[in-house]
Amino acid sequence: MTEFxxxxxxxTRFASLPDNGFEGIGDDCAVLPIGGGxxxxxxxxxxxxxxxxxxxxxxxxxxxxxxxxxxxxxVAAMGARPVATLLSIALPPNAAxxxxxxxxxxxxxxxxxxxxxxxxxxTTRSESGITINVTAIGRAPSANLKRRSDARPGDVIFAAGExxxxxxxxxxxxxxxxxxxxxxxxxxxxxxxxxxxWFGTRPEVHAMMDLSDGLASDLQHIxxxxxxxxxxxxxxxxxxxxxxxxxxxxxxxxxxxxxxAAPDAAERLAAEFAARFGxxxxxxxxxxxxxxxxxxxxxxxxxxxxxxxxxx
Amino acid sequence: MTEFxxxxxxxTRFASLPDNGFEGIGDDCAVLPIGGGxxxxxxxxxxxxxxxxxxxxxxxxxxxxxxxxxxxxxVAAMGARPVATLLSIALPPNAAxxxxxxxxxxxxxxxxxxxxxxxxxxTTRSESGITINVTAIGRAPSANLKRRSDARPGDVIFAAGExxxxxxxxxxxxxxxxxxxxxxxxxxxxxxxxxxxWFGTRPEVHAMMDLSDGLASDLQHIxxxxxxxxxxxxxxxxxxxxxxxxxxxxxxxxxxxxxxAAPDAAERLAAEFAARFGxxxxxxxxxxxxxxxxxxxxxxxxxxxxxxxxxx
Numbered sequence: 001m002t003e004f005x006x007x008x009x010x011x012t013r014f015a016s017l018p019d020n021g022f023e024g025i026g027d028d029c030a031v032l033p034i035g036g037g038x039x040x041x042x043x044x045x046x047x048x049x050x051x052x053x054x055x056x057x058x059x060x061x062x063x064x065x066x067x068x069x070x071x072x073x074x075v076a077a078m079g080a081r082p083v084a085t086l087l088s089i090a091l092p093p094n095a096a097x098x099x100x101x102x103x104x105x106x107x108x109x110x111x112x113x114x115x116x117x118x119x120x121x122x123t124t125r126s127e128s129g130i131t132i133n134v135t136a137i138g139r140a141p142s143a144n145l146k147r148r149s150d151a152r153p154g155d156v157i158f159a160a161g162e163x164x165x166x167x168x169x170x171x172x173x174x175x176x177x178x179x180x181x182x183x184x185x186x187x188x189x190x191x192x193x194x195x196x197x198w199f200g201t202r203p204e205v206h207a208m209m210d211l212s213d214g215l216a217s218d219l220q221h222i223x224x225x226x227x228x229x230x231x232x233x234x235x236x237x238x239x240x241x242x243x244x245x246x247x248x249x250x251x252x253x254x255x256x257x258x259x260x261a262a263p264d265a266a267e268r269l270a271a272e273f274a275a276r277f278g279x280x281x282x283x284x285x286x287x288x289x290x291x292x293x294x295x296x297x298x299x300x301x302x303x304x305x306x307x308x309x310x311x312x
Numbered sequence: 313m314t315e316f317x318x319x320x321x322x323x324t325r326f327a328s329l330p331d332n333g334f335e336g337i338g339d340d341c342a343v344l345p346i347g348g349g350x351x352x353x354x355x356x357x358x359x360x361x362x363x364x365x366x367x368x369x370x371x372x373x374x375x376x377x378x379x380x381x382x383x384x385x386x387v388a389a390m391g392a393r394p395v396a397t398l399l400s401i402a403l404p405p406n407a408a409x410x411x412x413x414x415x416x417x418x419x420x421x422x423x424x425x426x427x428x429x430x431x432x433x434x435t436t437r438s439e440s441g442i443t444i445n446v447t448a449i450g451r452a453p454s455a456n457l458k459r460r461s462d463a464r465p466g467d468v469i470f471a472a473g474e475x476x477x478x479x480x481x482x483x484x485x486x487x488x489x490x491x492x493x494x495x496x497x498x499x500x501x502x503x504x505x506x507x508x509x510w511f512g513t514r515p516e517v518h519a520m521m522d523l524s525d526g527l528a529s530d531l532q533h534i535x536x537x538x539x540x541x542x543x544x545x546x547x548x549x550x551x552x553x554x555x556x557x558x559x560x561x562x563x564x565x566x567x568x569x570x571x572x573a574a575p576d577a578a579e580r581l582a583a584e585f586a587a588r589f590g591x592x593x594x595x596x597x598x599x600x601x602x603x604x605x606x607x608x609x610x611x612x613x614x615x616x617x618x619x620x621x622x623x624x
Contacts, residue, residue: 006412006435010399013420014430020395020451022431030398030431032449034346042431044447046400050439083332086342087322088358088445100318108325118326119334119342119354122445123318127362133400133434133445135356137344139332 026225027147028077028209029138039145041138043074049129057173060099062187063132064106070212071136072114073191073255077210079146079200080138082193084119085111088133090126114193144200146208146259151226153289155206155260158270159282160195163215164243167251182242189255195277196257204265213252215284217308220293222260229292232285234302250306260287338537339460340389340521341450351457353450355386361441369485372411374499375444376418382524383448384426385503385567389522391458391512392450394505396431397423400445402438426505456512458520458571463538467518467572467599470582472507473591475527476555479563494554501567507589508569516577525564527596529620532605534572541604544597546614562618572599 011025023031029041047067049055058066068085075082087107091100111118119137169186177183192210199205207222215237223230239248261269266283273281285296295304323337335343341353359379361367370378380397387394399419403412423430431449481498489495504522511517519534527549535542551560573581578595585593597608607616 009413010416010430013416014423017420017423017429018427020427020429022396022429025430025432030396032396032431034352036347040346040352042396042398042447042449044398044400044432044434044445046402046434046436046443046445048402048436048438048443051402051437084334084342084344084354086354086356086447088356090358090360090363090443101321104322104325108329111326111329115330115332117329117332117334118322118337119344120337120356122356122358124358124360125363126360126441126443128440129438131358131360131402131438131443133356133358133447135354135398135445135447137354 028074029080031145033142037142039140039142041075041078041080041140041145042135043071044133044135045070045074047132049131054173055130057178058187060102061106064103065110066187066189067132067134068107068110069189069191069255071134072116072193073189073210073212075136075138076191076193076196077146077208077257078138078140079144079196079208080140081197082114082116082136083139084117084137086119086135087121090124090131092126092128092130095130140200146200146205148207148209148222149225151207151222151228151260151287153228153287154263155287156263156266156283157219157230157232157285157287158259158261159211159215159238159256159284160192160259161254161256161279162238162240163211163254163256164248164251165240166253167247168240168243170251170253180242186253189253191255192257198276199257199259202269204262204269206260206262208257208259211254211256211258214250214308215248215258216250216306218258222258223291223293229288229290229294230285231288231294231296234295234297236282236284238282246306250308252308340386341392343457345454349454351452351454353387353390353392353452353457354447355383356445356447357382357386359444361443366485367442369490370499372414373418376415377422378499378501379444379446380419380422381501381503381567383446384428384505385501385522385524387448387450388503388505388508389458389520389569390450390452391456391508391520392452393509394426394428394448395451396429396449398431398447399433402436402443404438404440404442407442452512458512458517460519460521460534461537463519463534463540463572463599465540465599465601466575468575468578468595469531469542469544469597469599470571470573471523471527471550471568471594471596472504472571473566473568474550474552475523475566475568476560476563477552478565479559480552480555482563482565492554498565501565503567504569510588511569511571514581516574516581518572518574520569520571523566523568523570526562526620527570528561528618530570534570535603535605541600541602541606542597543600543606543608546607546609548594548596550594558618562620564620
């Protein structure tokens, strides 16, 4: 069973339960309107040793930051401000004390950067590896929330940063080269919190999500949820230094925002983004009414066997 | 480092961060007032194989229920209604498919019993054991919330059910006897959700929490947070069938509510509880102005080396 198969099974089996005001599963975060025109959003990510990280290839401090970053990225992808997290951590005896203190320091540093409170959590012993779960809570005016389901035919598809550095870094780490610039990017993802908040205030931004599993896989979620298709121009995919275009399209953990915007406002949006954040917003293609994800090279469809990262 | 030492270290190091409206760490749940006289509460529990459960000694379905139950108990302990959960689960290859489907079914059954939505979560592969994190979200009128910090000298201390069955069951399981009634109680905890909601509506109930680590340890948290002491009459501790009084006072995972109530309203509270829920509310002692937890036998202090469960 794949991760998405498992989630689909869960969604089906829980469909008859009351929703208690929560929007259903299927976006970067769950949404709960709380009155006064505001909503809270919720997301959780579980990191397990040997699957999401190798203890020998990352410092505890970096891992503390990354555990938080991947969740803040999901909150940012909704256009919401991360306000608090709950941290659960299972530690084997050989990672207690000094390791745990460094982990907490990395977690605290990134919490301070984004002004996020630590509201609770759980700590426990583990018989084997380290496991970390972070639940993040965000808050936003309900009108600012961006979902995967709002892409419209004609929308310009944007990537809010260069792609592939993290994937290239993972390749370096698995080859034993932990000191490359790309390996450092892989270990220290920077969630686009300010960028996500800014996109939240822009009505011309329709759909948004964060790129955690790779463009090829993540864009498909927007297409599925919105009932649309897309054409992506391979030459326009912004490839980070040290990566190739296939890595940029297929590897995960870039944690850059992927969004679609109304065509008549797209150029101005990109210009204002560049002025505000000092880096370009990269147009990579268009949403189409016809379903399916089509890769274009020199304006012509090219059959590419490109897929994103599968969790298991 | 003990669990409580680790939590204390975290609390200290995060004290300088903004709270974004969240009450600080230290209760069964974190509290966020959301306007309109209402609050949300949040709690997380992490269960790891070999520490919190043995796969050979529990069914997947029971574990699905228990993973949810321990969190609903924390929400109930605040006087709040559980409205949604986020489920994160790491599965090794030998627990995929059939095991996972049974786990989800147990989780769904208890969700249906208490009308709780599944709002999100994460699923991933594990290199070693099964790890489960549940984050539960509750909702309540802010005036109904019960905290550990509100016990007052003179309050009557109540246990809302018999204690020790789960501890006796764990002893049975560790001795290889998995089919005793107590072992079944240990594997199938029943959170006091309706009881917690009812206590929430009673202003004479001052402090409340759930008994997850054992009376000897948990009551101490109420005393510490409230700046008070307590006298507990050993003869009045309600001992579940198959348990002894030491197990009832020291073993964990009973998930019964522990509360303190104004002395002039205590008798009526107990009578109405019994009438409504068909089981007694057990008075076990009194809150004192003098600090410390004193065990009384025949009305006389007795030095007992009783402690609750330590997580690591």
